Amino acid sequence: MEPASRPDGTPVVVVTGAGSGLGRATAERFARGGWYCLLVGRTPSKLEATAALLDGGPGCSIAALDVADPGAMDEAVRRLVCERGRVDALVANAGINPVRASALETSDEAWRETLRVNLDGVHRSCKAVLPHMIERRHGAIVAVASIAGRTGMAARGAYGPSKAAVVQYVRNLAVDHGHQGIRANSVSPGFVVTDLNRAWLESLPEDALERLVGRHLLGLGAPENVADAVHFLCSDESSWITGVDLPVDGGYLAH
Ligand SMILES: NC(=O)c1ccc[n+]([C@@H]2O[C@H](COP(=O)([O-])OP(=O)(O)OC[C@H]3O[C@@H](n4cnc5c(N)ncnc54)[C@H](O)[C@@H]3O)[C@@H](O)[C@H]2O)c1
Known part of the structure; x- marks a missing residue:
């Protein structure tokens, strides 16, 4: 089911990390569903390439910024609300x-940067949209976590904790803002080949890669698999779902 058409116009979604991978596929999914998209990311050329794929949708705009930069998301969302009058959904996907190292082998700098983008970035994105959503007593937030935040995984000393924290962060948002009409959920994807992991996957010995793929009962995923789940969690089809983390992992966590 596509978003219910509301009397006050086209639904509006903010997608962070929209210049590639899961974020790009998510923006395409929303545009196909009739949503106006604000595409957020660091690199203008990548965001423009995503925008060019959204031709059939109701429109989009671009905000090139660092999601963890204090004030940057606030300003981008403020401008969006001025122009469109609303923000219905946030997909906090940038990460x-x-x-790829144990906690012991992770430098302080890499630790701080991972937490800054993956956790502070989600927090700042949510803080930017929440006041507008609360004002209309309507909104859905989906954060993109990871199976690495749900189960032990080698060499994810900073990444795993950052994603586990996102799951708990979103669960608390659901509790704090449910009575204000806001739903908050996360998804935990399994492995999908993107810029995030392509080089690492290609560097694995064949038997290690086979083992990794084999842990996914349905094989590796495609960006569209995650995009469909995220879209569902922002749509009216999931109107009684909040506070959950949905694994979108081809059965990895069940294995
Ligand atoms: N690909 C996978 O297997 C997988 C699995 C589980 C979770 N995830 C999560 O999915 C999300 C999307 O990752 P992806 O696989 O599409 O990788 P990706 O590298 O293609 O996409 C991440 C995007 O986030 C943007 N970004 C990074 N830091 C940013 C910042 N500070 N401010 C604004 N934008 C920033 C990047 O420019 C990039 O476009 C991430 O949160 C990642 O942790 C991915």
Whole structure:
């Protein structure tokens, strides 16, 4: 089911990390569903490439910024609300995994940067949209966490904790703002080949790659698999779902 058409116009979604991978596929999914998209990311050329894919949708705009930069998301959302009058959904998807190492082997700098983008970035994105959503007593937030935040995984010393924290952060948002008409959920994707992990996956010995793929009962995922789940969690089809973390992992966590 596509978003119910409301008397006050086209629904509006903010997608962070929209210049590639899961964020790009998510923006495409929303545009296909009739949503206006604000595409947020660091690199203008990548955001413009995503915008070019949204031709059939009701429109989009671009905000090139660092999601963890204090004030940057506030300003982008303020401008969006001035122009469109509303923000119905946030997909807090931007994330990094700058180092694949145990916690012991992770430098302080990599630790701080991982937490800054993956956790502070989600927090600042949510803080930017929440006042507008609360004013209209309507809104859905979906954060993109990871199976690495749900189960032990080698060499994810900073990334895993950052994603586990996102799951708990969103659960608390659901509790604090449910009575104000806000739903908050997360998804925990399994492995999907994107810029985030392509080089690492290609560097794995064949048997290690086979083991990793085999842990996914349905094989590796595609960005569209995650995009469909995120869209569902922002749509009226999930209007009684809040405070959950949905694994979108081809059965990885069940295995
Ligand atoms: N690909 C996977 O297997 C997988 C699995 C689980 C979770 N995830 C999560 O999915 C999300 C999307 O990752 P992806 O796989 O599409 O990788 P990706 O590298 O293609 O996309 C991440 C996007 O976030 C943007 N970004 C990074 N830091 C930013 C910042 N500070 N401010 C604004 N934008 C920023 C990047 O420019 C990039 O476009 C991430 O949160 C990642 O942790 C991915």
